Each structure stands twice: as structure tokens, then as C-alpha cells.
Amino acid sequence: MLDRPVVTAPPLDAPLRRGPAKPNLLSVEEAKSLDVQSMADLFKDHINPGQFHFMKLLGFHKVKVESAEGMFYTDQNGRKILDFFGGFGSLAFGHNHPRIIEARRRFQDEKRHEIAIAFLSQYASALAKNLAAVSPGSLDMVFLGSSGSEAMEAAVKVAERASGRKNCKIVHAENSFHGKTKGVLSITDSTLYQGEFKLVENRYKVPFGDLKALTACVESDPDIGVVVLETVQGGGGIVQASTYYWQGVRALCDKHKVMWVADEVQCGYGRTGRFYAFEHHGVVPDVTALAKSLGAGKAAVGAMIARREVYMKAYGTPKTAMIHAQATFGGIGEACVTAIEGLNVLYDEDLIGNAEEVGAYLLERLEAIRQKYPTIIKEVRGQGLMVGLEFQDFSRTLPLALRPMVAILDDKLKGSLSGFIGALLLRDYDVLVAFTEYNRNVIRLEPPLICGEEHVDQFCDALDDLLSRGIVSIVKDFVKSQMG
Numbered sequence: 389m390l391d392r393p394v395v396t397a398p399p400l401d402a403p404l405r406r407g408p409a410k411p412n413l414l415s416v417e418e419a420k421s422l423d424v425q426s427m428a429d430l431f432k433d434h435i436n437p438g439q440f441h442f443m444k445l446l447g448f449h450k451v452k453v454e455s456a457e458g459m460f461y462t463d464q465n466g467r468k469i470l471d472f473f474g475g476f477g478s479l480a481f482g483h484n485h486p487r488i489i490e491a492r493r494r495f496q497d498e499k500r501h502e503i504a505i506a507f508l509s510q511y512a513s514a515l516a517k518n519l520a521a522v523s524p525g526s527l528d529m530v531f532l533g534s535s536g537s538e539a540m541e542a543a544v545k546v547a548e549r550a551s552g553r554k555n556c557k558i559v560h561a562e563n564s565f566h567g568k569t570k571g572v573l574s575i576t577d578s579t580l581y582q583g584e585f586k587l588v589e590n591r592y593k594v595p596f597g598d599l600k601a602l603t604a605c606v607e608s609d610p611d612i613g614v615v616v617l618e619t620v621q622g623g624g625g626i627v628q629a630s631t632y633y634w635q636g637v638r639a640l641c642d643k644h645k646v647m648w649v650a651d652e653v654q655c656g657y658g659r660t661g662r663f664y665a666f667e668h669h670g671v672v673p674d675v676t677a678l679a680k681s682l683g684a685g686k687a688a689v690g691a692m693i694a695r696r697e698v699y700m701k702a703y704g705t706p707k708t709a710m711i712h713a714q715a716t717f718g719g720i721g722e723a724c725v726t727a728i729e730g731l732n733v734l735y736d737e738d739l740i741g742n743a744e745e746v747g748a749y750l751l752e753r754l755e756a757i758r759q760k761y762p763t764i765i766k767e768v769r770g771q772g773l774m775v776g777l778e779f780q781d782f783s784r785t786l787p788l789a790l791r792p793m794v795a796i797l798d799d800k801l802k803g804s805l806s807g808f809i810g811a812l813l814l815r816d817y818d819v820l821v822a823f824t825e826y827n828r829n830v831i832r833l834e835p836p837l838i839c840g841e842e843h844v845d846q847f848c849d850a851l852d853d854l855l856s857r858g859i860v861s862i863v864k865d866f867v868k869s870q871m872g
């Protein structure tokens with residue numbers, strides 16, 4: 389708990405207050421100077437005490453980030469941590485890219501306006517134009533928001549209206565993740581997140597990547613008007629589908645006049661080596677959504693991009709135009725400036741090409757490591773800089789002597805090596821990786837698109853060295869780290 393400063397009486401000559409006395413507020417400088425223990429106490433007191441338990445298991449709770457630049461965080465002890473987590477794909481430019489910072493600084497120095505509700509915003513208009521320019525086909529109409537969930541809500545709504553079905557039903561995939569706001573939560577396939585909430589009922593669930601199952605579902609009910617799919621499943625553990633599948637999805641939706649919504653919040657923005665992952669398959673959806681890296685690591689920006697014909701069908705008249713117009717922070721000034729500069733940097737620095745090339749190198753090095761440790765790594769998969777590393781389930785192969793040790797761990801870690809490996813990569817090698825919602829055996833690697841081969845080497849050398857300890861030592865080292 390923080391010590392509360394002693395409240396002293398105001399001096400007699402202080403001006404008379406009309407409003408309430410100032411509560412005990414921390415200043416920005418005090419926030420900056422909080423130590424690790426105070427940060428943890430405040431997190432547990434005011435944010436999420438249960439979540440702290442998981443941060444502790446992984447050793448994240450010991451790190452206070454003092455600065456971040458490019459591929460690295462620097463902590464309170466001057467330790468540089470290589471970022472292969474990349475905010476689940478939110479950091480295409482790494483941390484604090486100089487051109488992004490400069491564009492934001494200029495915007496502030498010029499005292500530009502932020503809230504774009506009353507007057508038109510030159511920045512929102514320009515960002516929408518840029519998004520149309522990078523999007524194939526007639527994906528030309530843009531809704532701006534401030535998160536992936538908000539962009540996906542907008543995507544599902546525009547598709548539902550454009551489908552023309554009165555009692556429109558939606559198809560989504562097993563292991564899908566589309567956000568946690570109430571609407572898209574209904575098509576996010578997680579019993580944990582869906583909890584006991586009352587969900588939208590007009591939905592069907594099909595296996596991801598299975599065209600036969602999707603076709604049977606769509607053809608079973610003429611009320612189905614929307615199919616929503618991540619092009620690469622992130623929360624599902626970096627799962628791709630074939631070009632045959634995606635071309636089949638397009639043809640099926642055309643045949644039945646069903647809207648196809650491609651969620652590119654995580655896999656889009658150049659991460660797989662194309663601006664949109666669906667571009668690998670020569671198809672264009674009716675509606676798509678971006679967020680994460682669209683904010684260039686400095687702002688909260690989400691966007692729904694719809695084919696003009698689809699948008700006009702849904703909201704194209706003065707009578708329907710305000711049904712889903714932008715919310716308070718949609719198209720906010722500095723966020724748009726950040727996103728405009730980000731898109732320019734993405735192409736000026738050829739970061740999509742870099743993602744493709746360095747991603748291929750990462751996959752090649754990881755495959756060699758898998759072949760060296762086949763009893764530990766089950767599969768390496770992905771494309772560009774969106775890579776999944778799946779470990780073998782060791783719950784039954786673990787030596788008997790170690791089983792009681794593992795039994796004391798959280799249920800979620802049993803049978804899962806990824807938690808142990810992630811925690812030790814951070815503790816012993818200064819490398820940060822991401823975990824996966826639905827498949828605890830998968831580590832997600834989504835480094836910034838500025839990643840070079842030298843960073844891949846640093847990561848792969850660390851992984852190789854850690855795996856060379858063998859499973860027994862890895863488990864023992866992890867359990868020891870929990871005792872300390």
C-alpha cells in the first residue's frame with residue numbers, strides 16, 4: 389500500500405474554493421517514479437488481483453519498463469528485453485518509431501483539434517482515403533473507432549444490414565477470437581470469455597478451414613447472411629487455412645448472397661507478408677477490420693473497411709446514415725495522424741517485404757530447432773512474422789519424480805510447456821514471447837515488422853540454449869523460479 393501524504397490545512401490567504409477539495413491524486417511524476425512493489429499493490433488494489441497471479445507465474449511482475457525503443461524494452465535495472473511478443477501484433481514499427489513520434493509532436497505543437505464530431509476532420513478523411521488505397525477491390529468505405537472489438541462490431545453490423553435478411557444469422561469458426569464487447573463476444577469461441585453472459589443467439593459455429601462443413605451450414609438455413617472468419621486464427625494458436633478454402637468461401641458467399649467478414653485485426657497490416665492475409669489467396673471479402681498496428685504502437689485506432697456497395701446498402705441514405713456513425717473517439721485527431729504516418733512508414737521502409745523475408749528466415753531457423761528437439765517441439769507454423777511454436781503435451785511423458793512438483797502449479801500450466809519456456813526465456817535470456825488463449829501449448833511470436841535477422845538469431849539462440857537443458861531441468865528451473 390502507498391503511504392498517503394498528510395493533508396494539511398490550506399494557507400489562510402488561499403483563494404476560496406468553489407468546488408470539492410482535491411482528492412489524494414498521484415501526479416504524472418509520482419506515477420513515473422512508482423517502484424515495482426507499489427505498481428503491483430495498486431494493480432491488485434484497483435485493476436485485477438486475479439490477473440496478477442498469472443503475471444507472477446511468468447515473472448512479468450518483476451519488470452518495470454523505463455523506456456522502449458525499436459525491438460527492445462529497457463527495465464528499471466537497465467536490462468534490455470527483446471520483444472517477440474509485439475503486443476499481439478500491435479507493434480509493426482517497434483517501440484517509439486522516430487517518424488511516428490515526430491508526426492505526433494508536430495500535431496501537438498500546431499495545437500490541432502482532436503474531437504471530430506462537429507466539424508469534418510482533414511485527418512480522418514485522409515486516413516480513410518489511405519485505407520481505401522491500401523485495400524484491394526472496392527473495399528473503399530471506412531468506419532474509424534478505437535479498438536479491434538469496436539471495428540469488428542461495426543463489421544458485423546454493416547454486413548448484417550447489407551445481407552438483407554430480417555432475421556439474419558451469423559456463422560463463425562471454432563476457436564475464433566473477435567473481441568470481448570457483448571456483440572462480438574457471441575462469436576468469440578471461448579467458454580471462459582463468454583462466461584454466463586446472455587449472448588446473441590442467431591449464430592452457428594463451424595470448424596475453421598473446413599469448406600464442406602461451412603457449405604453444409606450455409607446451405608442449411610437461408611437466414612444465414614454473414615460469415616465471420618479470422619484469416620489467420622491468432623487466439624486459436626496461429627492456425628491457417630488453404631487457398632482452396634478461401635476461394636471456396638468467396639464462391640459460397642457469392643452463390644448465396646452471404647456477406648463474408650474477414651477479421652484482420654491481428655493478422656493484417658503487413659504481418660504475414662501481404663497488407664491483408666487474404667491477399668495470399670487471391671480473394672477479397674465484403675468487409676474487413678484492422679486495429680492493433682494501425683495505431684503504430686502509439687494510439688488506439690480500429691477501422692472497419694467495407695465494399696462501397698455493401699456500405700451503401702447498409703447506411704447509404706440520410707435516413708440510415710446515422711444508424712452506426714462514428715462514436716466520440718472515432719476519427720480523433722492525433723490517432724488519425726499517427727495512423728496516417730504509420731501507413732506511410734510501412735511502405736517507405738518496405739516493412740511488408742521485410743516481414744515476408746525475415747519471417748521466412750525465422751521459420752527456417754525454428755524448423756531446424758524443432759528437428760533438433762522433436763520430443764519437445766511438436767510443430768512450427770505461420771507466415772511472415774506471425775508464427776506459432778507448438779510444444780508436445782508432456783503431461784503424460786514427464787518423469788514420475790517431477791509430477792508432484794508440476795501438480796502444485798496452476799491447472800492451466802499442467803501439460804503445457806509454453807508457460808515454463810516463456811518464463812525462462814524472460815528470466816534467463818531477456819526475451820519476451822506471447823502465449824495463446826485457447827491452446828496453452830503454443831507460444832505466439834509476433835515481433836515488430838522492423839525485426840532483422842540479428843534479432844531472429846538472438847531469439848533462436850536463446851531458445852536453442854534453453855531447450856538443450858532438457859525437459860526435466862526446464863521444469864525444475866521453472867518450479868525453482870516460483871519459490872524465489
Ligand SMILES: Cc1ncc(COP(=O)(O)O)c(C=O)c1O
Nearest residue numbers: 535536537565566567622653654
Ligand atoms: C483477431 C482479433 N479480432 C479482434 C480483436 C479485438 O481487438 P481489441 O482487443 O483491440 O478489442 C483481437 C484482439 O486480440 C483479435 O486478435
